[in-house]
Amino acid sequence: MNCPKCTGAMKQVDFQGIIVERCSQCYGLWFDEFEQDRLKEHKGSEVIDQGDVTLGTKYNTVDQIQCPRCTTLLTRMVDLRQPHIWYESCPVCYGTFFDAGEFTDFKHETLGDLFRRIGLKGRD
Ligand SMILES: [Zn+2]
Ligand SMILES: [Zn+2]
Numbered sequence: 001m002n003c004p005k006c007t008g009a010m011k012q013v014d015f016q017g018i019i020v021e022r023c024s025q026c027y028g029l030w031f032d033e034f035e036q037d038r039l040k041e042h043k044g045s046e047v048i049d050q051g052d053v054t055l056g057t058k059y060n061t062v063d064q065i066q067c068p069r070c071t072t073l074l075t076r077m078v079d080l081r082q083p084h085i086w087y088e089s090c091p092v093c094y095g096t097f098f099d100a101g102e103f104t105d106f107k108h109e110t111l112g113d114l115f116r117r118i119g120l121k122g123r124d
Contacts, residue, residue: 003028004065004074004088004097013048015039020048021068026059027051029103030068033094040107051100060086060099069093079106082113 001010001021008025018039021030027050031039039045065074067090074088074097085106088097098106 001030001068004030004068005059005062005099010068015045015048016042018042022048022050026055027100028056028059029098029100031096031098032069036096036098036103036106039103046104046107049098049101049103053101056100056102060102063088065097067093067095069095081109082106083116 002008003010003023003026005028006023006026008023010021010023010030012019013022018035020032020035020039022028023030029049039048063074063076065088066072067074070090070093072090072092074090077087077089077096079085079087082105085102087099087102087106089095
């Protein structure tokens with residue numbers, strides 16, 4: 001499998017039995033359906049996210065990319081809990097692509113994110 005953003009080779013990374021694909025060039029991460037949520041619950045799982053955040057930020061601006069599994073055009077999504085995190089998701093097979101550094105960010109909700117969420121709830 002090749003990286004949908006930079007065409008680098010994706011390598012399989014096993015974290016406690018959950019296999020994800022990581023790009024050997026830009027260190028973007030590909031998760032099949034629900035894998036990112038399953039991994040988020042595992043303590044220490046951010047070790048799979050080894051890329052340079054600067055590089056991740058650069059590749060974050062690349063869009064119009066195709067699903068590495070089924071070639072469908074990926075849709076840019078925003079994490080509902082942490083709206084500063086943009087990731088790409090496949091509308092057909094539900095795989096997701098996180099740029100380097102994004103999974104770590106996704107995993108650690110900051111106090112600021114929490115306050116924003118409480119603020120949003122308060123207006124309902
Ligand atoms: Zn890549
Ligand atoms: Zn797909």
